[in-house]
Amino acid sequence: MSERVLIEGSEAMARAAVAAGCRFFAGYPMTPFTELLEHMAGLLPEVDGVCMNAESELEAVGMAWGAATTGHLAATGSTGQGLSLMQESLSEITNARLPLVVFNMARGQGDYFQATRGGGHGDYRHIVLAPMDVPEAVELTQLAFDMAGQWRTPVMVLGDYYLAHTYQAVSVPSFDTAAPEVPNWALDGSTGGSGAAKIVSPLGGGVEGEEGFDLGAHYAACAAHIQAMATGVEPLIDAGFCEDAELVVAAYGSVGKFVRYACLRLRDAGHRVGYIRPITLWPFPSEAVHKAASGSAKAAVYEQNMGQMVDDVRLATMGTVPVEFIGGPSWDHSGFGIGPDINVPDISERILETMP
Amino acid sequence: MSDDRLFLSTDKPPAEPASLVDDFTPGLITQANHHLCPGCGEPIAIRAAMEAAEELALAERTVAVFGIGCYTAFAHNLDVEVVQALHGRAPSVATGIKRMLPEGFVVTFQGDGDMVNEGLQEVLHAAARGENITCLLLNNGVFGETGGQMTTTTTLGQRTKTSIEGRNPHQHGHPILLSDLTATMDGAAYVARCAVNNAGNVARTKRYITRAYESQMAGAGFSLVEILTMCPTGWFVDTLEGPEYLQNTLAPVHNIGELKTP
Amino acid sequence: MNSPLAGERELMLTGIGGQGVQLAAQVIAQGAIADGKEVLVFGSYGGMMRGGNTDSTVVISDQPIEAPPVLSATWSAILMHHQYWAPLRVLISDGGLVLVNTSVFEDQLDRDRYRVVEVPATDVATDLGNPLLAAMVMAGVYGRTSGLVSLDGLVEGMRRSVPPYRSQLIEANEAALAKGWEMAA
Ligand SMILES: Cc1ncc(C[n+]2csc(CCOP(=O)(O)OP(=O)(O)O)c2C)c(N)n1
Ligand code: SF4
Numbered sequence: 151m152s153e154r155v156l157i158e159g160s161e162a163m164a165r166a167a168v169a170a171g172c173r174f175f176a177g178y179p180m181t182p183f184t185e186l187l188e189h190m191a192g193l194l195p196e197v198d199g200v201c202m203n204a205e206s207e208l209e210a211v212g213m214a215w216g217a218a219t220t221g222h223l224a225a226t227g228s229t230g231q232g233l234s235l236m237q238e239s240l241s242e243i244t245n246a247r248l249p250l251v252v253f254n255m256a257r258g259q260g261d262y263f264q265a266t267r268g269g270g271h272g273d274y275r276h277i278v279l280a281p282m283d284v285p286e287a288v289e290l291t292q293l294a295f296d297m298a299g300q301w302r303t304p305v306m307v308l309g310d311y312y313l314a315h316t317y318q319a320v321s322v323p324s325f326d327t328a329a330p331e332v333p334n335w336a337l338d339g340s341t342g343g344s345g346a347a348k349i350v351s352p353l354g355g356g357v358e359g360e361e362g363f364d365l366g367a368h369y370a371a372c373a374a375h376i377q378a379m380a381t382g383v384e385p386l387i388d389a390g391f392c393e394d395a396e397l398v399v400a401a402y403g404s405v406g407k408f409v410r411y412a413c414l415r416l417r418d419a420g421h422r423v424g425y426i427r428p429i430t431l432w433p434f435p436s437e438a439v440h441k442a443a444s445g446s447a448k449a450a451v452y453e454q455n456m457g458q459m460v461d462d463v464r465l466a467t468m469g470t471v472p473v474e475f476i477g478g479p480s481w482d483h484s485g486f487g488i489g490p491d492i493n494v495p496d497i498s499e500r501i502l503e504t505m506p
Numbered sequence: 507m508s509d510d511r512l513f514l515s516t517d518k519p520p521a522e523p524a525s526l527v528d529d530f531t532p533g534l535i536t537q538a539n540h541h542l543c544p545g546c547g548e549p550i551a552i553r554a555a556m557e558a559a560e561e562l563a564l565a566e567r568t569v570a571v572f573g574i575g576c577y578t579a580f581a582h583n584l585d586v587e588v589v590q591a592l593h594g595r596a597p598s599v600a601t602g603i604k605r606m607l608p609e610g611f612v613v614t615f616q617g618d619g620d621m622v623n624e625g626l627q628e629v630l631h632a633a634a635r636g637e638n639i640t641c642l643l644l645n646n647g648v649f650g651e652t653g654g655q656m657t658t659t660t661t662l663g664q665r666t667k668t669s670i671e672g673r674n675p676h677q678h679g680h681p682i683l684l685s686d687l688t689a690t691m692d693g694a695a696y697v698a699r700c701a702v703n704n705a706g707n708v709a710r711t712k713r714y715i716t717r718a719y720e721s722q723m724a725g726a727g728f729s730l731v732e733i734l735t736m737c738p739t740g741w742f743v744d745t746l747e748g749p750e751y752l753q754n755t756l757a758p759v760h761n762i763g764e765l766k767t768p
Numbered sequence: 769m770n771s772p773l774a775g776e777r778e779l780m781l782t783g784i785g786g787q788g789v790q791l792a793a794q795v796i797a798q799g800a801i802a803d804g805k806e807v808l809v810f811g812s813y814g815g816m817m818r819g820g821n822t823d824s825t826v827v828i829s830d831q832p833i834e835a836p837p838v839l840s841a842t843w844s845a846i847l848m849h850h851q852y853w854a855p856l857r858v859l860i861s862d863g864g865l866v867l868v869n870t871s872v873f874e875d876q877l878d879r880d881r882y883r884v885v886e887v888p889a890t891d892v893a894t895d896l897g898n899p900l901l902a903a904m905v906m907a908g909v910y911g912r913t914s915g916l917v918s919l920d921g922l923v924e925g926m927r928r929s930v931p932p933y934r935s936q937l938i939e940a941n942e943a944a945l946a947k948g949w950e951m952a953a
């Protein structure tokens with residue numbers, strides 16, 4: 151760990167990524183993802199890494215895919231539209247069992263479903279981590295690379311404009327310039343001519359026409375792997391004051407920080423309100439949400455969208471408490487996801503109106 | 507698998523004992539039992555590409571990136587390391603690999619539907635960047651795998667399932683001559699077009715591919731070899747008519763020869 | 769139970785571009801970090817051109833910051849100019865602390881609601897040789913009156929905040945910080 155510095159979210163995440171071992175990054179500018187790309191372009195050469203200003207998001211994710219096959223930790227990212235373009239690859243990278251970190255610097259919270267439902271074609275999911283502020287983003291970026299390597303799967307870090315542009319004091323881990331360990335499945339060309347050259351494919355391995363080449367078996371193995379992540383990845387959640395709460399409010403990401411703060415203030419003013427903030431959006435911390443909400447008369451969900459995570463909260467609570475959606479889309483003129491309604495008094499008012 | 511020509515060329519019993527297909531299989535192709543159609547030109551092109559790699563002793567540093575088309579079947583048939591990419595997206599995947607393995611040798615296998623339709627920007631951007639990779643375009647002028655529809659390289663007048671009366675420029679636009687286009691780009695070091703419809707052209711194909719590989723190994727920049735391949739199935743012609751159809755339909759438009767050398 | 773919010777202090781700064789508002793926010797924030805505190809800063813996201821609207825929010829605490837980046841109430845404010853201060857006016861908490869640059873500020877203040885500290889920052893800076901030092905004078909006054917940042921912290925914070933191509937200004941900035949600190953005695 152190095153000294154504590156005042157650092158903008160984008161730069162903090164870039165530094166955390168390089169410190170976590172990221173050696174390849176490719177991206178295409180789009181607010182509020184752009185600064186992350188710029189910082190990666192500045193930082194990666196310091197550790198002999200590569201940053202590509204790709205010609206499009208399609209190519210950015212393709213380049214990251216290629217880099218990932220060499221066993222080096224690779225990352226890419228974008229914002230809404232760019233993520234939509236990348237989905238075809240993200241789905242296939244999942245089936246190719248490659249580690250990859252995807253920084254989704256979203257505009258608002260309208261992309262919750264895209265992030266947590268797989269987003270592209272096929273029956274898959276990604277691990278999704280949603281930090282509420284800069285210190286947490288540094289931690290979760292490290293965790294994202296660890297999980298990507300451990301599970302050999304894409305892991306998404308879901309941020310937004312607020313996160314990208316807030317400065318906070320954090321200890322940024324220093325870079326480890328030692329050559330990273332390359333996993334045994336990685337390609338470097340060297341098994342060519344051996345009679346058993348490696349292959350990295352979303353369609354699985356094996357020699358066509360011979361035993362071991364079976365698309366059905368590969369897809370079954372992919373499904374089993376998703377299932378293993380669903381049960382094996384530890385769900386993370388931040389919750390407070392739920393024990394004696396009459397109302398429990400759920401929210402995630404930067405907006406979750408606003409909601410949490412509103413709840414802290416309401417508690418100070420004597421209102422029996424608690425909060426739950428899922429940190430892993432997939433796997434969703436259903437059990438913890440269920441437990442946190444079960445003692446209260448009512449649950450509410452605040453999101454900067456028309457209501458997406460509310461479905462997961464309803465599935466988690468299984469009808470044991472009424473779940474009310476109290477958020478809504480909120481956009482300022484910039485379209486970057488700054489919400490005029492995303493402020494503590496307005497949120498507090500909605501919470502108070504919902505109190506049983 | 508059988509080769510009709512063996513039976514047509516003679517009516518006498520064979521003078522030598524039968525030899526297995528495996529005997530002719532180049533070292534870097536693991537088995538000859540591919541699922542491509544009889545008379546398909548793609549296995550010939552892939553064979554030339556693998557023989558060239560073997561002769562230049564590139565096997566132990568090669569990563570081949572496959573697009574999506576009939577040739578994809580070979581992704582599981584090679585004794586070099588392979589990355590299976592998406593339809594059209596092999597050049598960017600190859601870019602990521604090459605940037606992380608600068609000493610490696612990286613080659614893509616793509617069809618015309620893959621490279622010139624779905625992924626046109628990828629190959630052009632890689633060329634403009636001077637990306638030090640080799641892209642091989644197996645151009646048969648149709649989407650073979652999906653059953654013979656028109657691609658951007660289909661020539662005027664050529665009949666496909668989606669240009670039934672022949673490609674008509676007013677309705678279907680004009681073909682893209684990818685190698686000619688790429689040869690104009692500063693980042694491209696070596697660009698050549700060849701075909702596999704007769705023995706002379708097959709030899710030329712291997713020669714051009716070899717030059718492209720050498721140019722990559724010399725660090726010269728982007729290289730592209732476009733190989734015109736037969737697709738009797740997608741062209742709806744007899745197996746034996748494939749080579750001649752190629753000569754009369756594709757070759758007059760997509761001209762054979764080296765377009766750019768380092 | 770002690771509220772986790774008890775130790776948090778907010779500061780909002782407003783002015784017009786070119787007055788050094790963002791630099792002052794950085795210096796105070798960096799100074800607080802140098803003093804070992806937790807800090808959050810959120811700048812305005814509009815075009816921050818010369819002559820345009822510029823504002824910034826700083827939160828300082830001994831504990832991890834609970835406040836979100838956009839605040840609806842502030843314990844303290846630095847008013848460098850009146851032109852764009854209307855939105856901030858209503859956010860200042862009762863009993864708060866307001867530093868006003870009396871050299872240029874021309875508007876009414878709700879003096880019965882909060883404590884006002886008058887600082888002729890631009891005049892003092894001009895006397896020091898450069899009106900652009902006004903924000904540093906203000907930062908010096910703020911550190912002492914708020915009790916949130918030490919003079920050593922401010923100086924260290926300023927050194928961390930001044931870009932290398934402006935390093936010739938470090939001495940003058942330091943003098944301005946010290947002058948502000950002294951004025952707040
Ligand atoms: C995004 C996408 N669109 C469509 C397809 C379906 N598809 C598979 S192969 C193919 C045609 C391939 O044509 P080409 O690259 O020319 O190869 P050929 O089969 O002719 O060898 C298509 C359209 C796909 N796999 N992915
Ligand atoms: S359809 Fe055409 S390209 Fe595909 S295997 Fe058959 S002949 Fe070859």
Ligand SMILES: [Mg+2]
Nearest residue numbers: 617618648650
């Ligand atoms: Mg084709």
